[in-house]
Amino acid sequence: MKRRAFLASSLAASATASLLPSSVRGEEAAEPHPSRRDYYELRLYRVRQGPNVKLMADFFRDAAIPAWNRIGVRPVGVFTVVIGPENPTFYVLLTHPSADSVLTAEDRLMADPEFLRAGVRVINTPSSDPIYRRIESSVLRAFETAPHIEVPEKRPRIFELRTYENHSKKANLKKIEMFNTGEITIFRRHGLQPVFFGESLIGSGLPNVTYMLTFADMEERDKNWAAFGADPAWKKLSTTPGYTDAEIVFSITNRILRPAPYSQL
Numbered sequence: 001m002k003r004r005a006f007l008a009s010s011l012a013a014s015a016t017a018s019l020l021p022s023s024v025r026g027e028e029a030a031e032p033h034p035s036r037r038d039y040y041e042l043r044l045y046r047v048r049q050g051p052n053v054k055l056m057a058d059f060f061r062d063a064a065i066p067a068w069n070r071i072g073v074r075p076v077g078v079f080t081v082v083i084g085p086e087n088p089t090f091y092v093l094l095t096h097p098s099a100d101s102v103l104t105a106e107d108r109l110m111a112d113p114e115f116l117r118a119g120v121r122v123i124n125t126p127s128s129d130p131i132y133r134r135i136e137s138s139v140l141r142a143f144e145t146a147p148h149i150e151v152p153e154k155r156p157r158i159f160e161l162r163t164y165e166n167h168s169k170k171a172n173l174k175k176i177e178m179f180n181t182g183e184i185t186i187f188r189r190h191g192l193q194p195v196f197f198g199e200s201l202i203g204s205g206l207p208n209v210t211y212m213l214t215f216a217d218m219e220e221r222d223k224n225w226a227a228f229g230a231d232p233a234w235k236k237l238s239t240t241p242g243y244t245d246a247e248i249v250f251s252i253t254n255r256i257l258r259p260a261p262y263s264q265l
Helices: 002-018 051-070 099-110 113-118 169-189 218-230 232-238
Strands: 039-047 076-083 089-096 132-142 158-165 193-202 208-215 251-259
Touching (some): 039 193, 051 089, 051 099, 076 158, 158 218, 169 193
Antiparallel strands (some): 039 089, 039 132, 076 089, 076 251
16 A cells, blocks of 8 residues: 555656646646656566566466456567566566556456456465566656557567666756657657657656667667767757756666567567
8 A cells, every 4th residue: 555655646746747837847848738648667577597487478478468458558568688687587568548547557457357367376476486586667657759659560579678867857857858859750760669758757766768669670770770870960969058968868778678479569
């Protein structure tokens, strides 16, 4: 109950802030009501190497994803690590239509008899033999200019998950403004295909922004990033006072992920 109360107060504060006049929030223009944007929960399930990897995969495919879909959480992305720390880890991206969905999802899952039946092996795991070590979770709100998840075509591909930590909330809002006023447009021009962009509301390493891109393979990724970096519009934007990395980006974390065969992304 304490966690739910904390989530409720944090998300409510975020929603309230978004409804304030732009002059109060220090932004150039008022943004849409937050209910018009997706909310994302990004979960990391850290698993011990061995048979537990298959047990978790079966759980996601047969129990969790169908149950999340039944309560309106869709699409659900499940990814494994190609390049990144602490492997094996399952990265799970849950797409919520509202903040209320984030708050109530766990209660609704645990009230679903089919989920409890299909997921019994993981749900009832004993403390003496846990299937996963821990779940890390962060809650994000979609950007104004990318308000909804973008589901890529179903074909072999990789995903890049990037997190930009900022030294202050002011710097964090400036980086979001930079994305909204030009950076995302330049991304799209060079085949840096977004899946989502999110402002982290709850989680570790705050304040930060996290986003996901998708590519056919590493060769396409490297080629498209090189084209982006050489774009005159990007060079101008990235050297504009107030938008330089030195002013607003504290650190960047990068992971390359592969979708599970049953992933909806």
